Amino acid sequence: MAKRIMVFFLSVLIIFAGMAFFADEARITHTHQGNRQTNAENNEESAAKKKQATNKKLPSVSVKDWELMLVNKDNPAPDSSMELVELESGYKIDKRIKTAYDNLLQAALKSDIRLIVLSGYRSLQEQEAILATDTEDYMAQGYSESEAKKKALDYVATPGCSEHQTGLALDVLDDSWYQSGRGLETDFGKSKGGKWLAANCADYGFIIRYPEGKEAQTGIKYEPWHIRYVGVESARYIMANNLSLEEYIDQLKSR
Numbered sequence: 359m360a361k362r363i364m365v366f367f368l369s370v371l372i373i374f375a376g377m378a379f380f381a382d383e384a385r386i387t388h389t390h391q392g393n394r395q396t397n398a399e400n401n402e403e404s405a406a407k408k409k410q411a412t413n414k415k416l417p418s419v420s421v422k423d424w425e426l427m428l429v430n431k432d433n434p435a436p437d438s439s440m441e442l443v444e445l446e447s448g449y450k451i452d453k454r455i456k457t458a459y460d461n462l463l464q465a466a467l468k469s470d471i472r473l474i475v476l477s478g479y480r481s482l483q484e485q486e487a488i489l490a491t492d493t494e495d496y497m498a499q500g501y502s503e504s505e506a507k508k509k510a511l512d513y514v515a516t517p518g519c520s521e522h523q524t525g526l527a528l529d530v531l532d533d534s535w536y537q538s539g540r541g542l543e544t545d546f547g548k549s550k551g552g553k554w555l556a557a558n559c560a561d562y563g564f565i566i567r568y569p570e571g572k573e574a575q576t577g578i579k580y581e582p583w584h585i586r587y588v589g590v591e592s593a594r595y596i597m598a599n600n601l602s603l604e605e606y607i608d609q610l611k612s613r
């Protein structure tokens with residue numbers, strides 16, 4: 359009898375020990391998961407902090423780099439002989455930015471945004487023709503020739519001073535915006551595609567070249583559709599710090 363009682367107690371003991379062991383296991387596993395979660399959070403946080411810090415640090419690039427070529431009303435486009443490549447749409451861009459542009463398109467597609475090109479490289483003659491057409495349009499609205507030309511120049515750069523002559527700039531829109539009958543309008547900046555473009559273009563080396571509120575420096579009104587290649591590092595810095603290319607180049611020069 360005593361033996362039976364002992365066997366019973368031993369069994370109970372083993373069961374309790376087993377339960378305690380599994381409970382411990384469960385707790386350990388749980389703690390591990392907890393740790394893993396915290397680690398993931400920490401990694402994400404440190405990556406974000408690192409990115410922020412990188413974006414705050416002026417990149418070690420040179421203003422003489424080809425992708426930082428400054429073209430505006432005071433700096434005419436040089437007679438450079440860049441190698442152009444034709445896009446599917448027929449528009450041409452500098453061959454050196456083709457991959458970056460393709461990657462931008464692919465990334466947009468992943469967010470259900472189909473970017474379409476409305477302009478790429480433009481020769482001096484094409485630029486002159488656009489200015490003439492726009493001026494005529496304003497004259498048709500009743501403006502005098504000089505007033506009409508002045509109005510046209512708000513958006514169209516003086517021939518010779520257009521960034522489109524560099525082959526490093528493109529005018530893009532979201533296809534759904536375009537299909538709904540909209541064009542190169544400032545409201546594009548508030549649309550899904552426009553917002554996506556501003557938020558993501560830097561990761562592919564592009565900037566919104568004519569930001570809102572920077573007209574004094576750029577000489578061109580806000581154009582949420584005009585993107586310009588400057589390289590990933592510069593683009594991230596410019597977009598994160600809300601700069602115009604002119605301000606960025608000033609910062610590089612006064613370093």
Ligand SMILES: [Zn+2]
Pocket residue numbers: 477522527528529583584585
């Ligand atoms: Zn443009």
